[in-house]
Amino acid sequence: MTARKPNPAATAAHERRFPGHVSTLAATEPELTEYFDNFAFDEVLQHAQEVPERTRLMTQLAAMTAVGAVAEYRVMLGAALTIGVTPVEAKEIVYQAVPYAGMAxxxxxLHATNDVLTDRGVELPLEGQSTTTRDTRTAQGPAVQKRISS
Structure with missing residues (x-):
C-alpha cells in the first residue's frame, strides 16, 4: 500500500502544534488521518484568519470539555501550550466549564490539565487568580460588571 500523507500545508500546521509527533492512527488509519489532517490543519485554517491561533485552540479546548473528549483534550492542550496558551488560561477554560458542563x-x-501541565514541568498549584474574597465579592462584583460593560 502506498503511504498516505497530508498535504504540505497541513503537515506544516500539524508540526507547529505537535512538534515531532506522529499520530498512532496514521499507521492503522492512513486514509482517515490524511483526510482529517488536510481538513483540520489546512482547509479550515484557510478560512479562519480572523481568529488568532491561540483563540482557536482555546475554543477547541472548551468544546472538547463540553462534549467530554478527554483524550483529545489532552493532545490539544499540549498543542495549545506549545503555541502560547498559558497554564492559567488553560485552567480558566476548565473552570469556566463548571456552570455549563457540570462539575462531574x-x-x-481538571485531572487531565494537571497531568499535562505537570508533564511539562509546571509546578502546581498555580498562583491564585482571585481578585475578590467571599466577604468583598458582593460589594466589588457590581463595580467589575460596570467596568466590563462600559
Missing part, C-alpha cells in the same frame, strides 16, 4: 464532567478535565 469537569473533574476529568
Amino acid at each position: 464532567r469537569v473533574f476529568d478535565f
Whole structure:
C-alpha cells in the first residue's frame, strides 16, 4: 500500500502544534488521518484568519470539555501550550466549564490539565487568580460588571 500523507500545508500546521509527533492512527488509519489532517490543519485554517491561533485552540479546548473528549483534550492542550496558551488560561477554560458542563464532567478535565501541565514541568498549584474574597465579592462584583460593560 502506498503511504498516505497530508498535504504540505497541513503537515506544516500539524508540526507547529505537535512538534515531532506522529499520530498512532496514521499507521492503522492512513486514509482517515490524511483526510482529517488536510481538513483540520489546512482547509479550515484557510478560512479562519480572523481568529488568532491561540483563540482557536482555546475554543477547541472548551468544546472538547463540553462534549467530554478527554483524550483529545489532552493532545490539544499540549498543542495549545506549545503555541502560547498559558497554564492559567488553560485552567480558566476548565473552570469556566463548571456552570455549563457540570462539575462531574469537569473533574476529568481538571485531572487531565494537571497531568499535562505537570508533564511539562509546571509546578502546581498555580498562583491564585482571585481578585475578590467571599466577604468583598458582593460589594466589588457590581463595580467589575460596570467596568466590563462600559
